Amino acid sequence: MTTVYIPVDSGALSLGAGEVAAAIAAEAARRHVALQVVRTGSRGAYWLEPLVEVATPAGRIAYGPVTPEDVAGLFAADFLQGGAHPLRHGLTDQLDWFKGQQRLTCERVGIVDPASVADYERHGGYQGLKRALALSGAEIVQQITASGLRGRGGAAFPTGIKWKTVLEQTAAQKYVACNADEGDSGTFADRMLMEGDPLTLIEGMTIAGIAVGATQGYIYLRAEYPHAYAALKTAIAAARDAQYLGANVAGSGKRFELEVRLGAGAYICGEETSMLESLEGKRGEVRVRPPLPAIKGLFGQPTIVNNVVTLSSVPWILAHGAEAYANFGMGKSRGTLPIQLAGNIRRGGLVERAFGLSLRELLYDYGGGSASGRPIRAVQIGGPLGAYVPPEHFDTALDYEALAGVGALLGHGGIVVFDDTVDMARMARYAMEFCAIESCGKCTPCRIGSTRGVEVIDRILAGIDGERNVRLLEELCETMVQGSLCGLGGMAPFPVQSALKHFREDFRAHVS
Amino acid sequence: METLPTADSAAVRRIVAEHKGRPGPLLEVLHAIQGELGFVPAGAVPVVAEELNLSRAEVHGVVTFYHFFRRSRPGTHTVSLCQAEACQSMGAQALAQHARARLGIDFHETTPDGTITLEPIYCLGNCACSPAAMIDGQLYGRVTPQRFDALMAQTKSPK
Numbered sequence: 117m118t119t120v121y122i123p124v125d126s127g128a129l130s131l132g133a134g135e136v137a138a139a140i141a142a143e144a145a146r147r148h149v150a151l152q153v154v155r156t157g158s159r160g161a162y163w164l165e166p167l168v169e170v171a172t173p174a175g176r177i178a179y180g181p182v183t184p185e186d187v188a189g190l191f192a193a194d195f196l197q198g199g200a201h202p203l204r205h206g207l208t209d210q211l212d213w214f215k216g217q218q219r220l221t222c223e224r225v226g227i228v229d230p231a232s233v234a235d236y237e238r239h240g241g242y243q244g245l246k247r248a249l250a251l252s253g254a255e256i257v258q259q260i261t262a263s264g265l266r267g268r269g270g271a272a273f274p275t276g277i278k279w280k281t282v283l284e285q286t287a288a289q290k291y292v293a294c295n296a297d298e299g300d301s302g303t304f305a306d307r308m309l310m311e312g313d314p315l316t317l318i319e320g321m322t323i324a325g326i327a328v329g330a331t332q333g334y335i336y337l338r339a340e341y342p343h344a345y346a347a348l349k350t351a352i353a354a355a356r357d358a359q360y361l362g363a364n365v366a367g368s369g370k371r372f373e374l375e376v377r378l379g380a381g382a383y384i385c386g387e388e389t390s391m392l393e394s395l396e397g398k399r400g401e402v403r404v405r406p407p408l409p410a411i412k413g414l415f416g417q418p419t420i421v422n423n424v425v426t427l428s429s430v431p432w433i434l435a436h437g438a439e440a441y442a443n444f445g446m447g448k449s450r451g452t453l454p455i456q457l458a459g460n461i462r463r464g465g466l467v468e469r470a471f472g473l474s475l476r477e478l479l480y481d482y483g484g485g486s487a488s489g490r491p492i493r494a495v496q497i498g499g500p501l502g503a504y505v506p507p508e509h510f511d512t513a514l515d516y517e518a519l520a521g522v523g524a525l526l527g528h529g530g531i532v533v534f535d536d537t538v539d540m541a542r543m544a545r546y547a548m549e550f551c552a553i554e555s556c557g558k559c560t561p562c563r564i565g566s567t568r569g570v571e572v573i574d575r576i577l578a579g580i581d582g583e584r585n586v587r588l589l590e591e592l593c594e595t596m597v598q599g600s601l602c603g604l605g606g607m608a609p610f611p612v613q614s615a616l617k618h619f620r621e622d623f624r625a626h627v628s
Numbered sequence: 629m630e631t632l633p634t635a636d637s638a639a640v641r642r643i644v645a646e647h648k649g650r651p652g653p654l655l656e657v658l659h660a661i662q663g664e665l666g667f668v669p670a671g672a673v674p675v676v677a678e679e680l681n682l683s684r685a686e687v688h689g690v691v692t693f694y695h696f697f698r699r700s701r702p703g704t705h706t707v708s709l710c711q712a713e714a715c716q717s718m719g720a721q722a723l724a725q726h727a728r729a730r731l732g733i734d735f736h737e738t739t740p741d742g743t744i745t746l747e748p749i750y751c752l753g754n755c756a757c758s759p760a761a762m763i764d765g766q767l768y769g770r771v772t773p774q775r776f777d778a779l780m781a782q783t784k785s786p787k
Contacts, residue, residue: 127754130769162756162769299751301712307753339659339696340752342765378659381696383750397654398686399693415651457756459717464756487718496713532714532755546716550750556693 118151118196119171123226125158125311126343127304132183133166139184140168143191151196157312159226160466161213169208172198178208213482218444219468220452221429222305225312231350233358236315242360244434248323249368253283256327260430262438264450269295269386269423270498270527270603272449272516278420281410282328285418290330292321292420293395293413294427296337296344297379297386300499302530305454306424308466310337310344313428314351318374320427322365323434324420325372333374334414336391339381348376383500383554387602388421390556401556402602423528425454444470449515459532460486469514476510479533490535494619496543498527500550501607503614504540523614525607540619544612545573551608562605565596569612576623586623590616632671639664640672644679654680654690658697667698703738703745705783708762709771711748714755718770723759724748726773730780743784 122137123129137153144151158165164180168190177198179190186203193201205211219225229235236242248256261276282290294317298306309317321333337345352374355361363371377395379385385394389403392414413419429451433441442450449471455478457464462484479485479492486492494504503524505512512522519526534543548569555562572589576582593609600606616623632640643660647653657676661668668691677684691697709715709724724735731739731746738745754760757769761776763783771779 126767127757127769130754130757130760130767165757298753301751302714302755303751304753304755340749340762343767377656379696380655380659380694381749382694394655395652397652397656397690399689401693459714459755459758461756466756500713530714530755532717534717538717543713543716546713550712554750 119154120151120196121154121156121169121171121176123158123165123167123312124155124230125226125308126341127162127308128158128165128167129343131162131165131181135184136166136168136182136187139187143187147191149191149196154229156228157225157230157308158466159208159214160222160308161211161463162465163463164205167208168195170195170198174198175207175209178205178211179203180205213463213465213467217468218452218470220432220441220444221316221425222309222313222454222466222468223432224316225308225466228313230312230314230347231354233315233354233360236313240435241315241431242319242366244431245319245323245326245360245366247434248326249366249370253327253329256323256434257283259434259438260327263433263441264445264448265426265429265433265441266449266516267423268425268429268453268528270300270525272526275422275426278410278422279324279328281408282330282418282420285411287418289332289415290328290418290420291414292324292328292330292333292422292427293392293409294321294333294335295386295388295391295421295423296335296341297391298341298424298528299338299383299386300501300528300530302458302496302532303456303499303528304458305456305466305529307341307344309424309428310341311347314344314348315355316428316431317348317424318351318355318361320430321374322360322372323430324422324427326365326368326370328418328420330418330420331371331373333372334395335374335376336379336385336395337376338379338385345376345378352376382556383550384556384602384604387604390602391421392419399556401558402604404601425528446470446472446513446515447517449517453514453526453529455514456528456530457483457533458530460488460492460535461533462487471515472513474511474513475505475531478514478531479510483533486533486535488535488537490537492533493536493538494534494540494543496532496534496611497530498525499530500547501603501610502527503610504543504618505614506618523617525610540615540622541573541577544615544623545570545577547608547611548573551604555604559599559601559605561596561599562601562608565592565600565605566608568592569596569609573612582623586616630669630671632669632675636665636669636672637675640675641679644676648679654682654687655694658691662697667701670699704743705764706745706747707780707783708747708749708752710750710752710754710758710760710762712751712755714751715759718758720759723761723771723773723776727776730777744780
């Protein structure tokens with residue numbers, strides 16, 4: 117019986133994967149053809165979604181993007197045997213888009229049935245946990261430190277140091293809190309992992325808990341991700357049934373429990389201390405640091421706070437060794453990064469590669485240029501708090517330090533592409549507006565500064581006293597950067613400053 | 629002070645009782661109330677406060693801090709249009725303009741017949757398939773104005 121893989125990833129569903137699956141089932145029934153349909157995550161090539169893959173002895177053959185109207189024709193072309201069809205792309209793994217990728221963290225996303233522990237184990241799952249259970253807590257932490265893994269949520273803090281701090285604390289209760297509040301526009305790697313391979317995150321959190329002696333984990337998930345919520349709940353129940361969660365993890369006698377908690381639409385809760393407040397059931401207002409969450413975190417107890425991608429990288433590191441992971445990457449950026457190509461791009465999606473490839477390779481070799489066919493004028497990297505990067509910097513390597521060198525930041529690895537129709541003064545206004553909407557209100561530079569920022573840009577856009585207001589805006593940005601309590605007010609000026617620096621003409625158009 | 633209909637009040641007390649023993653239960657309680665009643669009525673605030681041994685100000689503060697919690701009854705269907713950068717790069721603002729004109733309402737409003745509530749949303753994680761929208765929890769990508777109209781027709785009179 118032939119196996120057909122159709123994604124159940126919400127992005128694929130958003131383009132009709134559900135209707136395609138129904139049409140394939142109906143057509144198979146009509147033709148009395150027996151087939152097994154496996155619903156997987158997305159492989160990440162959203163430009164080919166809905167992507168249907170057929171298992172053949174040579175590997176999975178890709179057909180896409182498939183609409184329900186294509187289905188009868190696919191059967192007529194004998195796609196179940198890998199037959200020729202205009203939508204056929206050959207072996208998925210041999211597509212240029214996939215061939216050069218280095219999928220470590222996302223190695224199983226789009227491959228496995230996200231709800232099945234057995235399928236997960238067949239594809240190398242839980243090997244990392246088994247290795248970890250043979251090590252002491254300090255040895256596990258040493259592996260993470262040696263791997264060079266840094267926080268993939270945006271701050272790039274060395275994960276091993278964080279874990280070591282929690283390990284060294286003495287407390288009746290420690291926690292592992294996963295930040296799954298992926299609010300940055302242009303990012304979806306967390307969502308793809310949680311929907312497509314949630315057991316990797318669960319395994320990573322379990323290893324973290326065992327390493328530092330934390331027995332309770334929480335996944336703080338944004339409310340905008342109902343599909344991921346369902347996938348996580350299903351996977352947690354499956355892991356518990358298979359005794360990978362609970363009082364006796366994999367027969368080790370060690371306990372680790374896990375629960376998903378929903379956020380409620382506040383961008384600020386992606387900031388770690390605000391997230392902890394929210395997990396405690398309070399307003400998501402930022403805490404003053406110190407104390408660090410690793411010392412006094414959730415409910416005042418030592419807490420590991422890591423992002424989804426960070427924790428999902430842990431099983432690979434444990435399974436293959438710290439050195440194998442550190443062999444990827446460049447400089448102080450070790451390992452791989454799941455990069456998300458988004459916005460006005462012809463071939464958007466998830467590209468996992470070792471640190472060090474250039475923006476140009478990403479935008480043109482993988483992305484194929486803009487979706488509109490017009491020249492790319494700017495990209496924003498690292499979400500709404502990230503700088504806008506002009507084409508003269510497209511040869512910069514994707515590496516934390518190299519990007520910092522051109523005044524940009526990598527953040528969570530989301531890249532949003534804009535063509536030459538973009539008005540950068542309006543994008544600068546949006547950055548301030550977004551900060552005003554999402555400010556938690558605790559500190560003045562962010563709460564008041566963002567509102568004043570919108571007003572000043574409005575005056576520039578209206579052509580009122582342009583030069584003076586541009587100077588005022590620059591000063592305001594400086595105040596927010598220096599005076600804000602956390603990254604929201606402290607970084608919201610970055611897109612504004614970069615727009616002023618690289619796209620000044622867009623402001624001048626309004627100044628005259 | 630607004631009081632709840634008896635049935636709703638009983639529902640709120642039952643929900644709080646279900647979650648009371650869990651650590652930091654307030655957000656979970658509010659999610660459950662909104663899940664059951666469609667919104668968090670003002671009359672639920674003192675009940676939740678009393679049951680969780682919090683002040684009314686604390687509960688009110690949490691309800692109003694989070695964009696997701698509603699304080700009034702929404703339309704039968706909730707349509708959220710992503711207005712974040714990736715979607716903007718693919719025409720999200722023009723789509724929002726089209727949606728407002730088509731529905732005759734602004735963001736945060738409900739059509740007079742009570743069928744559709746229109747909301748902005750800041751990222752649905754579908755940034756490679758922009759512009760994105762969510763209708764009653766279902767995600768949609770590459771939403772052109774034409775596709776929006778088709779989705780609205782389908783939402784108002786499902787097959």
